[in-house]
Amino acid sequence: MADDRLSLVFSALADPTRRDIVARLAAGDATVNELAAPYDVTVQAVSKHIKALEEAGLVSRSRDAQRRPCHLEAEVFDLMTKWIERYRREAEDRFRRLDVLLEQMGGQPATGAPTTEAAS
Amino acid sequence: MADDRLSLVFSALADPTRRDIVARLAAGDATVNELAAPYDVTVQAVSKHIKALEEAGLVSRSRDAQRRPCHLEAEVFDLMTKWIERYRREAEDRFRRLDVLLEQMGGQPATGAPTTEAAS
DNA sequence: CGCATATTCAACCGATTGGTTTAGTACCCT
DNA sequence: AGGGTACTAAACCAATCGGTTGAATATGCG
Structure with a gap:
């Protein structure tokens, strides 16, 4: 996949799970575990989704002890x-x-x- | 890839060649051959790209003899x-x-x- | 320290993607 | 009918994707 910014953003949002994560982050920051809870995939899979969103610049993360709260960069x-x-x-x-x-x-x-x- | 409309549209636009095709169609309808000309891939590859855009509902096609003019559905x-x-x-x-x-x-x-x- | 929690890394797997080549279809022209 | 032009279909290939499991890392707590 092309690695220019626009391609990264569009392809990040091409996945319904990732769009859902974005939708939920629009309502407030959340940790990986919190974000993973509703889906029936492993937390590792969600971690990968978040990484994709992060690389597209749609999400940033801070640190809170062992937690990595995700924040939507609108x-x-x-x-x-x-x-x-x-x-x-x-x-x-x-x-x-x-x-x-x-x-x-x-x-x-x-x-x-x-x-x-x-x-x- | 998920086949809901939004996913199809986002993933269609995740490819830079397809975005370029859309950009060019915004300036006016064009045939597959015309669209393929500037790229160094085969016309078959471009035909596939157009198919993806069509399935996302971004492009429609008519018929003009053996030509299949593409039209942007904005x-x-x-x-x-x-x-x-x-x-x-x-x-x-x-x-x-x-x-x-x-x-x-x-x-x-x-x-x-x-x-x-x-x-x- | 030892253990639980939160998250990521690494290796693997089947499906999909973007590309190719080769072959087929559809239409026009003489 | 025969040949050229425009396009699509089919089969294939390497790379990527979304998912898994299992192990590693980082931090807080008793």
């Missing part, structure tokens, strides 16, 4: 949203131009054309 | 942004509450606190 989400929004906007602009063109040609407007507050 | 991006924004918001709200709490306790405000127009 800023990394920006990297994704920026990428997504950029191309979504391009695609929608293009669609809108096409729509205008079709109207000028006297045809029906294209169906499902995104509006200015597209896909809120 | 609406699917919403699925991701919704997921991302939800947990980012939760995490930031939590961070802000902590920040307020620290101030009430007379300490320094936490550093790097997200503002209301967080990480623009």
